[in-house]
Amino acid sequence: MSLVKWGFIGLLGLPAAEIAVFIVVALTIGWLRAFALFLATSLIGIIVLKHAGRAARERLRSELTRDGVNAVHLENPGLATLIGGFLLVLPGFITDMAGALLFLPGFRQWAGAAIGRLLGQTSQSQRDPAVIDLPPDQWRPIDETRIKDATRDPERQRPP
Secondary structure, three states, X not given: OXXXXXXXXXXXXXXXXXXXXXXXXXXXXXXXXXXHHHHHHHHHHHHHHHHHHHHHHHHHHHHHHHHHHHHOOOOOHHHXXXXXXXXXXXXXXXXXXXXXXXXXXXXXXXXXXXXXXXXHHHHHHOOOOOOOOOOHHHOOOOOHHHHHHHHHOHHHOOOO
């Protein structure tokens, strides 16, 4: 199944999972404490986003518009802080846990590598069939003057 389909399924399943986790937490620590924790994590997320500043948000926006998702690296602490703060603001304990984990450098590196592998797999499956990738031992660079000479003289199409 493609990455888009899994993302769509996850997006639909997340609210149900968040409700189930909230019920489990509420039964464990009490409804009032669970609701207070629910609100506290959202407030912490708002504070984190305010503290991250406009510069980090503008840098993220420029990276996304310039190079797309491929330019975004979770190893960048500013980006991880923004995404973590955003996940803390979203209601639910699953997104709160994911947002809190993004503040840990080890998890940031693991998540960045995992996302890179996922994006790499999808980009390779959508390759242009007209492009031929050769290993380094099967090609060599040619001087541009030899290429220009070959285009002028049709009998010298192949370099020696």
